[in-house]
Amino acid sequence: MIRLAARPSRFEFKFAVWMLGVCAGICAVAQTSQLAATPPMGWNSWNHFAGKVTDADVRAAADAMVSSGMRDAGYVYVNVDDTWQGERDAQGRIHANSRFPDMKGLADYVHAKGLKFGIYSSPGPKTCAGFEGSYGHEEQDAQTYAEWGVDFLKYDLCGLRTIMGIYEPEPDWKKASAIQREAYVKMHKALLKAGRPVVYSICQYGSDSVWEWAAEAGGNLWRTTDDISDSFRSMALIGFSQTGLERFAGPGHWNDPDMLEIGNGGMNADEYRTQMSLWAILAAPLLAGNDLSKMDDTTQSILMNREVIAVDQDKLGAQGTRVGPLQVWMKPLEDGSKAVALFNFVTDDVPQPITLRFKDIGFAGSVRARDLWAHKDMGVLRDSYTVTPPKGGVVMLRIMGIAAER
Numbered sequence: 139m140i141r142l143a144a145r146p147s148r149f150e151f152k153f154a155v156w157m158l159g160v161c162a163g164i165c166a167v168a169q170t171s172q173l174a175a176t177p178p179m180g181w182n183s184w185n186h187f188a189g190k191v192t193d194a195d196v197r198a199a200a201d202a203m204v205s206s207g208m209r210d211a212g213y214v215y216v217n218v219d220d221t222w223q224g225e226r227d228a229q230g231r232i233h234a235n236s237r238f239p240d241m242k243g244l245a246d247y248v249h250a251k252g253l254k255f256g257i258y259s260s261p262g263p264k265t266c267a268g269f270e271g272s273y274g275h276e277e278q279d280a281q282t283y284a285e286w287g288v289d290f291l292k293y294d295l296c297g298l299r300t301i302m303g304i305y306e307p308e309p310d311w312k313k314a315s316a317i318q319r320e321a322y323v324k325m326h327k328a329l330l331k332a333g334r335p336v337v338y339s340i341c342q343y344g345s346d347s348v349w350e351w352a353a354e355a356g357g358n359l360w361r362t363t364d365d366i367s368d369s370f371r372s373m374a375l376i377g378f379s380q381t382g383l384e385r386f387a388g389p390g391h392w393n394d395p396d397m398l399e400i401g402n403g404g405m406n407a408d409e410y411r412t413q414m415s416l417w418a419i420l421a422a423p424l425l426a427g428n429d430l431s432k433m434d435d436t437t438q439s440i441l442m443n444r445e446v447i448a449v450d451q452d453k454l455g456a457q458g459t460r461v462g463p464l465q466v467w468m469k470p471l472e473d474g475s476k477a478v479a480l481f482n483f484v485t486d487d488v489p490q491p492i493t494l495r496f497k498d499i500g501f502a503g504s505v506r507a508r509d510l511w512a513h514k515d516m517g518v519l520r521d522s523y524t525v526t527p528p529k530g531g532v533v534m535l536r537i538m539g540i541a542a543e544r
């Protein structure tokens with residue numbers, strides 16, 4: 139240990155300054171990884187309300203999150219997506235539009251229910267829906283969000299693309315990429331400076347190998363694909379294409395295959411179970427995108443399957459992946475067990491049986507299994523298990539090696 143004399147030498151002074159710098163770096167990283175230690179869970183307005191969302195819709199979502207039991211099942215963030223923004227005033231401060239008369243009041247309302255409040259902006263001058271972005275106002279906006287009590291920011295590329303020059307006849311891709319990364323880092327620094335912990339959600343549709351740099355830019359989650367829509371085709375194309383990204387995910391930094399569509403009406407219950415199961419295997423953020431104030435029992439049972447949620451939220455934070463030529467996906471869990479989902483990806487044909495050989499997921503001999511949708515222990519299984527998942531649907535198991543149990 140270096141002892142500082144009454145009057146520090148030049149070396150000691152420099153060393154102390156260097157230590158402060160190191161600490162600042164570590165503290166920033168620590169803050170980021172403490173946030174979103176497991177994939178963020180909550181609700182976002184976009185998939186159902188899109189550009190028509192109002193203050194009343196968001197309050198109703200917060201109410202329903204509590205009364206339905208979703209909050210107790212782990213859903214926390216209540217996030218307003220695009221189209222809340224109004225004009226900037228003479229000082230450049232952003233104000234919400236008339237559909238959101240009191241942003242701080244709304245955040246207070248959400249917080250009073252034991253929930254957290256999220257908001258949306260763009261690094262560009264305009265958002266995807268053409269509303270005011272944060273370009274040139276990053277610190278000021280971060281400060282405003284902190285004053286309102288914002289806990290989550292989705293920062294959506296759209297308007298920056300013009301500034302990146304990607305619509306030029308011959309774009310300079312290297313430059314475009316640098317502008318983009320700088321813009322994401324800039325807002326992260328602004329959020330840190332504003333001093334309120336904010337989960338930082340990077341949304342640029344999975345371009346430019348975002349998974350390779352997003353965590354370093356301060357992202358707690360980053361979209362890996364283009365927008366999801368409420369159809370089996372869209373959901374399956376996105377979900378089943380996530381293989382290979384698992385090494386980029388972990389506590390504090392997650393791949394985000396976009397929000398849930400469960401309960402929006404475009405898929406049947408088996409297909410929505412597929413989305414819930416696949417997103418859990420992927421350790422994906424679970425942001426419901428339906429109207430929470432009008433949920434039927436089936437929607438509630440899917441969104442609040444605590445055994446599937448436990449797979450998503452497992453502390454190990456490993457993202458699962460496909461383990462065979464068929465749609466068999468596996469996620470290792472903290473207690474040594476493994477979550478396995480067997481999907482019937484074929485929707486226009488007779489469902490086929492799928493066989494899982496336990497040795498293919500690292501278990502020799504017999505295992506104990508539990509069915510996470512039937513909520514039933516299946517007892518001891520030997521060598522393999524064969525099942526025919528329903529059309530477009532899934533069978534999801536939690537499997538424990540018998541030797542590992544002792």
Ligand code: GLA
Pocket residue numbers: 184219220265266267294341364365
């Ligand atoms: C983009 C995003 C969507 C949504 C809309 C809002 O398309 O990917 O998730 O936020 O913008 O305009």
